[in-house]
Amino acid sequence: MLKSIKKEALLLLRDVGALIILFAMPLLLVVTITLLQDGAFKNISEQKTSILLVDNDKGKIANYIIQNFKGSAFDIKKELNNSPITEDTARKEVLQGNYLLAIVIPENLSNDLQTKVQTEVDIIINIFAGETTTSSYKTYSAKEICLYFDPTLQTSFKESVKSNIDKLLYQIENQFIYKTFESKLEESVKLPKTETLVTFREINPNMATAAIPNSTQHNVPGWALFAIFFITIPLSASIVKEKTQGTGLRLFTSPLPYWALLIAKIIIFLIISLLQFCLMVVIGVYVFPYLGLPILEVEGKLLSLLIVALASGLSAIGLGVLLGTLAKTQEQSAPLGATLTVLFAAIGGVWIPTFAMPHFMQLLSNISPMNWGLQAFYDILLRSGNLSSLFPKISALFLFFSSCILIAIYYDKTKRNI
Incomplete structure (x- = not known):
């Protein structure tokens, strides 16, 4: 042997x-x-993935989006070669594979959203005051935020981005409503700050820490x-x-x-x-x-x-x-x-x-x-x-x-x- x-x-x-x-x-x-x-x-979790932002609105919403994307896996660019990005330029850059995503904010989105919120808050306050008329209410056509995705991206990634942006805009609208209500109150009255009550933490089921x-x-x-x-x-x-x-x-x-x-x-x-x-x-x-x-x-x-x-x-x-x-x-x-x-x-x-x-x-x-x-x-x-x-x-x-x-x-x- x-x-x-x-x-x-x-x-x-x-x-x-x-x-x-x-x-x-x-x-x-x-x-x-x-x-x-x-x-x-590391490219997903640590390094930044650049995406383009076309700001046709020139209002507060673009700044909200940029602030909320800080600390995430995305780095937002509003300029290319020291010039503001146009929708046509963004579309070409994404189509060529230089960027995964471009977000196009429509014109007057901030103003229309603020006006809409102001009108709705006034109506609510009037109703509480005993006035039920809504004749002064003006209807607004829906605003579209266009998203240009790289054609190679998976559907799950696209849906995830759209869901996150929709959630972000919902939060922005709530902030507008909150601030509008606060502006209607007397100066001595302050509403409590809105803070997130629920957060998420990933934990291994066998360990106390993630x-x-x-x-x-x-x-x-x-x-x-x-x-x-x-x-x-x-x-x-x-x-x-x-x-x-x-x-x-x-x-x-x-x-x-x-x-x-x-x-x-x-x-x-x-x-x-x-x-x-x-x-x-x-x-x-x-x-x-x-x-x-x-x-x-x-x-x-x-x-x-x-x-x-x-x-x-x-x-x-x-x-x-x-x-x-x-x-x-x-x-x-x-x-x-x-x-x-x-x-x-x-x-x-x-x-x-x-x-x-x-x-x-x-x-x-x-x-x-x-x-x-x-x-x-x-x-x-x-x-x-x-x-x-x-x-x-x-x-x-x-x-x-x-x-x-x-x-x-x-x-x-x-x-x-x-």
Whole structure:
């Protein structure tokens, strides 16, 4: 058995291309993807997105909008090249993709809104005074605030912006009403200040304070799984190579059963998978902070993480053994292993989070062993999960490994008996 392990280790060490695939490629991917996603996250939450404001009103509303957008993710521009922005210029800038949004405020909006509020307040006061006539009430045609959106924006983003602007204008109208009522009172009478009673705060259900998952917590486990499952390519190729080069025939003449011959490969590639995971964790803990990325918090979680990595490594090994046993040539095993790895990653939530997928794809993601491993990692890193809560996912990974190995052994036994 020790000689078999030594043989597998030497074969793998001499295959420089396989080592590059197994170690260098995943490291490059996890660093690159995390940098990209972290930059996108900062673009939304920290950096300002410029939008254009065309102020045809020249009144108070534009100033209200600018004041209320301060501190948000948007930076409002009223001028381009030191000149006021026109509606035609704003439309062209958005159409060319230079800006995501342009807001066009119509003429006389502030004056008409103030006049309308003044009239309505006078009517209300007259009604309380016993005068019920409304003959002096003047109707006003609706004012349109035009919004020019970049054509590439999603409908959900557009609706969110429109909802926020509508809420903002509602608040502005309430302020106009409030100030108008206050102006009608005696100077010695002051109305209480209007302050927001209800606010929102996002809180992680497992913690007392807010804790939002970051790009490192999503990408390190995801791409570690991707790297682990890539061992299916060299593992299946190794099994096929033994069959095509005659080495397998000599091994089959030995008294050892097929499962015993597989143990050496399982041990070597399991060590490889754990090394891959540990290397990813080291990158997340010690290298990412120097790149300006969030650190991977693993204190008190290493044992649970290693158990999940062990189960994930076994499931990847089981798949590689099955492919190597079923395939007749490396031209069959290598593309199939790469395709299945990419497919499991795609539907498993490594590239696109499952919550962002259509309902059908969310259901389909449940068949991916990468999804089981990824959810187990998320339970540990984000949900403070313990071993008992991880048991269903770890059991599924072990069951996948066992099923693949049993099918491979049965197929090999059947093939030998023919």
